[in-house]
Amino acid sequence: xxxxxxxxAVLDGYRTAVSAxxxxxxxxxxxxxxxxxxxxxxxxxxxxxxxRQMATxxxxxxxxxxxxxxLHDVDTVIGDGVAAAHxxxxxxxxxxxxxxxxxxxxxxxxALRQTREGAWKIVHxxxxxxxxxxxxxxxxxx
Amino acid sequence: xxxxxxxxAVLDGYRTAVSAxxxxxxxxxxxxxxxxxxxxxxxxxxxxxxxRQMATxxxxxxxxxxxxxxLHDVDTVIGDGVAAAHxxxxxxxxxxxxxxxxxxxxxxxxALRQTREGAWKIVHxxxxxxxxxxxxxxxxxx
Numbered sequence: 001x002x003x004x005x006x007x008x009a010v011l012d013g014y015r016t017a018v019s020a021x022x023x024x025x026x027x028x029x030x031x032x033x034x035x036x037x038x039x040x041x042x043x044x045x046x047x048x049x050x051x052r053q054m055a056t057x058x059x060x061x062x063x064x065x066x067x068x069x070x071l072h073d074v075d076t077v078i079g080d081g082v083a084a085a086h087x088x089x090x091x092x093x094x095x096x097x098x099x100x101x102x103x104x105x106x107x108x109x110x111a112l113r114q115t116r117e118g119a120w121k122i123v124h125x126x127x128x129x130x131x132x133x134x135x136x137x138x139x140x141x142x
Numbered sequence: 143x144x145x146x147x148x149x150x151a152v153l154d155g156y157r158t159a160v161s162a163x164x165x166x167x168x169x170x171x172x173x174x175x176x177x178x179x180x181x182x183x184x185x186x187x188x189x190x191x192x193x194r195q196m197a198t199x200x201x202x203x204x205x206x207x208x209x210x211x212x213l214h215d216v217d218t219v220i221g222d223g224v225a226a227a228h229x230x231x232x233x234x235x236x237x238x239x240x241x242x243x244x245x246x247x248x249x250x251x252x253a254l255r256q257t258r259e260g261a262w263k264i265v266h267x268x269x270x271x272x273x274x275x276x277x278x279x280x281x282x283x284x
Contacts, residue, residue, distance in 0.1 A: 037249040040275050043283055077255050077265050082221025084253030086266050107179040109251050109268040111226030113219050123219050124228050126251040128270030131280060133182050138278060141185055
């Protein structure tokens with residue numbers, strides 16, 4: 001078992017990059033060949049370029065708002081060279097003066113790989129909400 | 143890099159267990175402490191007992207129908223002791239005489255851990271479909 005610290009550093013880096021709306025810092029968390037199964041809009045993002053475009057549009061769409069990322073029930077499994085993390089996430093939309101405008105809950109899974117230089121990069125991300133089988137609508141978190 | 147074979151054996155085991163509606167073979171693929179973010183009905187299944195109950199109900203609900211699992215675009219990342227796999231999945235509902243009744247597409251992510259005895263067990267599963275941001279409805283696969 002390897003230390004959890006490097007994976008927690010990636011989680012911290014994610015929070016910080018989203019809060020700062022810093023596209024470069026955000027994309028630097030991911031592997032060049034990342035594949036993302038995102039909750040919104042499409043089945044898959046393939047490669048860091050497509051994911052950079054998503055982040056650019058997301059952060060631009062916020063205007064002067066900010067997004068605070070809260071992680072709950074984080075669980076990690078860390079091997080030699082490969083790790084996975086999963087958690088419940090709350091994204092809180094905040095106005096420029098810190099007022100909460102909206103909040104959305106999400107389930108998050110990451111697979112990470114350690115580079116030759118020792119850094120951990122996200123090679124796969126999966127976010128979603130569960131679907132009600134009767135209504136085909138997302139189920140709000142309890 | 144470790145061989146992909148053991149992970150592909152788990153994928154094969156999943157297909158076989160679902161096709162046979164074999165609850166024991168299905169649950170044997172998972173770690174005791176598995177956490178599943180399933181596409182349907184609830185935010186999380188925690189532990190093999192909750193997951194066994196889901197499988198029991200799922201297989202019983204099929205009556206004489208069967209489910210064929212097809213995996214597409216499988217990608218694996220395998221380290222020493224920990225691995226991850228992600229894929230697009232088609233679940234095909236078949237009548238007892240093999241006629242296709244329905245089909246549903248899914249995105250699947252697994253995190254796996256190798257036990258002391260060398261077996262690979264699924265410690266985390268995440269399945270979903272993406273959501274249309276305008277309608278809040280699942281997006282059909284292209």
